[in-house]
Amino acid sequence: MLSRFxxxxxxxxxxxxxxxxxxxxxxxxxxxxAAYIAWLETAPNSPLKAxxxxxxxxxxxxxxxxxxxxxxxxxxxxxxxxENSVILQGLGDDTxxxxxxRPFRISGYTLYVTASARGKMVTVFGNSTRKRPPGYYEYDxxxxxxxxxxxxxxxxxxxxxxxxxxxxxxxxxGTIVASIGTPVKLRVLRIPGASGEExxxxxxxxxxxNGEGTYPAGRFVNLTPVGRGEYRLDxxxxxxxxxxxxxxxxxxxxxxxxxIRAPVRAGERYRGGGLDVVPTSKTR
Amino acid sequence: MMFVALVxxxxxxxxxxxxxxxxxxxxxxxxxxxxxxxxxxxxxxxxLGGKICNGAQCQPVVVNVEGDSVVIDIADFAATMTATxxxxxxxxxxxxxxxxxxxxxxxRAARGRWPSTPAGKALLGRWDATYYLDWGTSxxxxxxxxxxxxxxxxxxxxxxxxxxxxxxxxADSFAMAHFDGSFVYLLTGRLKGDTLRxxxxxxxxxxxxxxxxxxxxxxxxKSPAEITQADTNAPFRFDFRDLDGQRVTSEDPRFKGKVVxxxxxxxxxxxxxxxxxxxxxxxxxYRNRGLEMVGLAYEVTGDRAxxxxxxxxxxxxxxxxxxxxLAGTNDTEAAAATLPQLHGFTSFPTTVFLGRxxxxxxxxxxxxxxxxxxxxxxxxxxxxxxxxxxLQEPQTTQQ
Numbered sequence: 001m002l003s004r005f006x007x008x009x010x011x012x013x014x015x016x017x018x019x020x021x022x023x024x025x026x027x028x029x030x031x032x033x034a035a036y037i038a039w040l041e042t043a044p045n046s047p048l049k050a051x052x053x054x055x056x057x058x059x060x061x062x063x064x065x066x067x068x069x070x071x072x073x074x075x076x077x078x079x080x081x082x083e084n085s086v087i088l089q090g091l092g093d094d095t096x097x098x099x100x101x102r103p104f105r106i107s108g109y110t111l112y113v114t115a116s117a118r119g120k121m122v123t124v125f126g127n128s129t130r131k132r133p134p135g136y137y138e139y140d141x142x143x144x145x146x147x148x149x150x151x152x153x154x155x156x157x158x159x160x161x162x163x164x165x166x167x168x169x170x171x172x173x174g175t176i177v178a179s180i181g182t183p184v185k186l187r188v189l190r191i192p193g194a195s196g197e198e199x200x201x202x203x204x205x206x207x208x209x210n211g212e213g214t215y216p217a218g219r220f221v222n223l224t225p226v227g228r229g230e231y232r233l234d235x236x237x238x239x240x241x242x243x244x245x246x247x248x249x250x251x252x253x254x255x256x257x258x259x260i261r262a263p264v265r266a267g268e269r270y271r272g273g274g275l276d277v278v279p280t281s282k283t284r
Numbered sequence: 285m286m287f288v289a290l291v292x293x294x295x296x297x298x299x300x301x302x303x304x305x306x307x308x309x310x311x312x313x314x315x316x317x318x319x320x321x322x323x324x325x326x327x328x329x330x331x332l333g334g335k336i337c338n339g340a341q342c343q344p345v346v347v348n349v350e351g352d353s354v355v356i357d358i359a360d361f362a363a364t365m366t367a368t369x370x371x372x373x374x375x376x377x378x379x380x381x382x383x384x385x386x387x388x389x390x391x392r393a394a395r396g397r398w399p400s401t402p403a404g405k406a407l408l409g410r411w412d413a414t415y416y417l418d419w420g421t422s423x424x425x426x427x428x429x430x431x432x433x434x435x436x437x438x439x440x441x442x443x444x445x446x447x448x449x450x451x452x453x454x455a456d457s458f459a460m461a462h463f464d465g466s467f468v469y470l471l472t473g474r475l476k477g478d479t480l481r482x483x484x485x486x487x488x489x490x491x492x493x494x495x496x497x498x499x500x501x502x503x504x505x506k507s508p509a510e511i512t513q514a515d516t517n518a519p520f521r522f523d524f525r526d527l528d529g530q531r532v533t534s535e536d537p538r539f540k541g542k543v544v545x546x547x548x549x550x551x552x553x554x555x556x557x558x559x560x561x562x563x564x565x566x567x568x569x570y571r572n573r574g575l576e577m578v579g580l581a582y583e584v585t586g587d588r589a590x591x592x593x594x595x596x597x598x599x600x601x602x603x604x605x606x607x608x609x610l611a612g613t614n615d616t617e618a619a620a621a622t623l624p625q626l627h628g629f630t631s632f633p634t635t636v637f638l639g640r641x642x643x644x645x646x647x648x649x650x651x652x653x654x655x656x657x658x659x660x661x662x663x664x665x666x667x668x669x670x671x672x673x674x675l676q677e678p679q680t681t682q683q
Contacts, residue, residue, distance in 0.1 A: 032388070035377065039386035085621035096586060097622070099613035101383065104586055112383065155418070164384050171418040190418050197469070197486035224315045225491045239385075 026139045029236050037133045040245075044103040044110040047242035048129040053165055053249060056081045056113065056120040069124055071109055079111070081120055086113050116167045117159050123248070131245060135269045137213075143235035143266040146226060149174045149188060149201070158255075160204070162191055163220050163241045165249035173201055176223065178233055180207075181262035186233075187255055188223060201231070204241075204255045209263035215244040215270035217251045218258075238267025304347065304354050304369055305332070310393035312378055312468060316485045319461040319470040320398050320452065323356070323374075336465065339433040339450025341655065343464045358465030365391050380466075389468060389488050400434040403453045407435070407475055412504040413496035415484060423504050426471075426480075426496055427657060435460060439471065439484075440659060442506045444555050444633075444650025515625040519642030522546070522580065522623065524609035527592045527599075532578070532607050534642065542576040543674040546636040548611075548623075550582045551598040556633045558653025560602045562664060563635070566671065567606055573675050574640070579604060580611035580623075582632070637670055640677050646670060 040046050052069045054060070059081055061067040063074040078089045079098065086098040088106070098104045100120075104111040110125040151174045160170050170189035177185050186203050193199045206218035219238040223231040243251035308323040325334040325347050332347035336358070346357040354374060356365040367376030374393040379386060411426040428437040435453050437460060439446045446469055451460030456476070462469040473482025473496075480496040514520070523533040534544075547563050549556035560579070567577050581598075583591035591610055599608055612622045620626065626636070626647065637646040648667075652659040 028390075031377075031390075035379075035386050035388045043386070045383055082621055097612050099586060102586070102613070114383070162384065173418055193487070193490065197484075197492075198490045200489060222489065224489055227316060 025144060025232075025234060025236070026141070029139055029234070032237065033136055036239075040133045044105065045112050045123070045125055046129070047164065047245045047249065048131040048133070049110075049125040049127070050242070050246050050248040051109075051124045051126050053121060053123040055116075055118060056086065056122050060122065062124070069122075071124065074107055074109060077106070079122060086120065086122075114164075114166050117169045118167050121166055123164075134240060134245070135271060137236075137266050137269060139236050140266045143180070143264065145178045145233045146230055147176060147178075147233070148229060149176050149223065149231055158189060160189060160191075160255065161241075161250060161252035163239065163252070165242060165251075168192060170202075176203075176231065176233060178260075180260055180264065184260050185257070186260075187257050189255070203233070203258060204252055205238075205258040205260055205264075206254050207260040207262060207264040209265050212263070213265060213269055214238075215240045215268070217241065217243070218254045219268060221267065235264050235266040238264065240268045240270060244268075244270055302369075303327075304349060304374065306395055307397050308374065308393035309396050309398045310336070310374070310391065312463060313390040313392065314468070314470055314485050314487075315489045316483055316491050317459065317470070317472060319463055319468065319485070320459070321461055321463045322398060323393055336463065337450075338448055338462055338464070339431060339436045341448035341450070341464075345465070363465050367391060367393070378468075387487070398452065400432070401453045402430040403428060403435040403458065406456075407453070407458065407480075410499035411480060411496040412499045413439075413480075413494050416493045416495070423506075424494070424496075425499065425504055427659070429657065436655075438653070438655040438657075439469075440505065440652065442650075445558075445652050445655060445659070447555065447558065447653060448655035514627060514636070514644040514647050516644050518625070520546070520625055520636065520638050520644050522578070522609070522611070524580065524611045524622075526607055526609050527596055532609050538607075539576050539578070539642070541640050541679045542574050543570075543640055543671060543677075544638040544642075545575070545577045545671070546638065547577060547579045548582065548632065548634040548636065549579060550632050551594045555651050555653060558655070559633045559635070559651035560598070560604065562651075562667075564602055564604055566664075566667060570671055570675065574679070575671060575675065577606040579606065579608040581608055582612050583610065586613045635667075637674060639674050640679055645674060 040048050054069070056079060060069060060079045061076060062069045062071055062079060063076040064070065067076065075091055080087045080089060087095050088098050089095045098111060098113050100113045100115055108127050112123045112125065114121045114123070152172045156172045157169050158172060159167060162168050168191060170191050173188045173190040175185045176188055177183050186205060188201050188203055191200045191202045201223040203221050204218055205221065210216050210218060219240055221233065221235060221238045223233055226232050241249070241252050243249040304325045305327050306325060308325070309320065310323040311318040311320050322337040323334065324337065325332060332349060334345050334347050335342040336345055343358065348355045348357070352369045354367045354369050358364065363378065363380040365376060365378045367374035372395045376391050378389045378391045408428050408430065413424040413426050415422045415424060425440040426437060427440070428435065433450055435458055436448065436450045438449060447462050447464065449460040449462045449471060451458055457474045459470065459472045468487050470485040471482065472485070473480050478498060482494060484492045484494055519534065521534045526532050545563060547560065549560060563577060567575060581595045583594055588610060595608055595610065625644065633651050635648040636644055639645045652663045654660050
């Protein structure tokens with residue numbers, strides 16, 4: 001159960017990931033997909049319900065047609081970014097503090113304020129959606145790999161968009177090699193998570209199925225530590241960025257170098273619907 | 285295999301497999317291995333209830349059963365475990381809110397109790413640990429001891445402790461868990477020579493490697509008092525409403541000329557659950573000599589009715605005799621904005637000591653709970669000394 005201790009600055013030899021038949025993972029993947037779909041269908045901050053996402057700047061107006069974010073039926077409100085907080089001001093002087101990273105409900109809408117590398121962002125969600133949850137490819141055990149993460153030679157970080165359209169400063173965590181047709185070295189970033197102690201090791205990759213069954217701009221897949229310093233890279237767990245569901249979200253620019261020159265027909269599919277325009281390098 | 289054995293044992297003991305009532309050896313399956321904890325489900329006239337425990341430290345839960353589905357509500361932290369009861373096993377998931385998808389960790393339990401495994405002397409005591417993060421290192425202190433349920437201990441950071449950890453020892457390796465419904469932490473390690481090495485697991489997938497050596501007595505952590513600063517040029521001001529909507533401010537007569545301890549807390553914050561009962565004790569001890577206290581709650585939803593209900597439960601749990609005010613939400617930045625006289629306010633709980641003139645004399649970020657043993661004792665003694673010193677100051681109000 002214990003992993004061999006490995007100092008992150010020690011550069012270890014390049015390990016190729018061996019394809020491992022881990023079909024024991026299939027039920028876990030099915031469970032995760034069911035939980036994710038349930039979240040998409042029920043969460044107040046489900047991307048299927050998103051109506052707007054924009055930088056807060058010094059403040060925004062919400063509600064009437066001429067507001068920065070028009071929201072049908074909502075009287076005029078003002079979101080004010082103070083130095084250290086966000087305040088929602090309604091009619092009169094009635095104010096409330098909107099805290100970050102939590103759904104904040106206001107008459108049929110939900111606000112969600114997130115800190116990003118470029119300042120605060122606000123995402124507004126409606127109450128319901130006609131958008132459909134995603135579909136998936138059949139489980140493919142040949143696209144599950146286990147191997148080592150090779151640490152970077154020097155510390156650095158990159159500014160990237162997370163799956164929910166938020167710009168974040170991510171730490172270069174190294175590279176991992178998967179053999180899909182030919183060996184391909186994939187760049188891994190550590191994306192900050194919900195609490196200071198938590199984070200995710202993520203890969204944003206493109207492959208030859210993009211636009212032909214999968215989302216055109218590429219997909220995310222995370223690394224799961226499995227002990228002894230090894231990680232599982234399971235393409236059955238590949239997920240669309242939220243811009244695939246809803247054009248409210250900006251799409252992540254494909255990460256340099258993470259192009260797989262073979263189709264990866266595993267994980268989340270794309271059957272249109274949410275996407276109004278095929279993304280180009282829309283951000284940055 | 286273990287589960288089969290437990291099911292057979294359960295049947296032999298004649299346990300009613302249709303009811304979830306009883307003791308369960310439960311686990312959350314993190315990517316790096318199981319986080320073990322105890323689950324007790326009991327039945328009373330009010331219905332099913334219970335607790336989740338790390339060793340002797342427990343957190344109450346509310347249990348609901350519908351058919352073979354069991355829902356364990358960890359109300360204090362707005363999290364839920366749902367499971368299916370089949371024979372003598374529970375299988376399901378632990379859940380709380382997330383913004384990029386659900387935060388779900390597989391959960392399972394079998395009837396029985398985890399064995400109690402004390403650790404050898406070589407592991408016990410105080411260790412100076414270093415966490416290796418991608419962006420650098422970060423200091424921690426580990427304190428290990430043997431308790432009634434085997435190896436237990438705590439992890440201390442610059443701002444406080446992570447609460448009580450409890451776990452299993454096998455030869456030179458150990459795995460200690462802290463799961464209270466909100467935080468999911470697992471510390472695994474192995475002793476080799478005089479060095480401990482291992483992983484700190486947070487949530488489902490995050491793993492941080494660490495190394496620890498015997499504490500030399502030299503200072504390894506930054507003192508909490510160095511982290512938060514305050515404006516001491518003017519009396520400390522607060523102006524909030526209590527749970528019944530009554531306005532309470534720092535100008536109120538009940539605080540005039542008194543030494544005041546301001547307890548900045550949240551009902552969602554595990555360390556606060558350690559700090560509040562100690563503050564209540566100090567309040568009873570020094571109240572007649574001129575100590576007053578006020579609790580400022582920073583809650584989860586921002587909805588006054590929901591937050592007030594949550595804080596009322598907290599008040600009842602700890603029998604808080606001093607006013608508790610709804611000050612805001614648990615966003616560090618939002619909280620800081622409500623108390624502009626505190627600079628760099630980043631920790632829950634934070635205790636602010638005000639002199640009889642109303643000015644900030646000390647800001648203490650974090651709190652060493654009873655699980656930290658000697659640290660806790662020292663902190664309480666330190667608080668007492670500070671209170672006694674402030675009580676001796678002349679009773680003039682300079683406003």
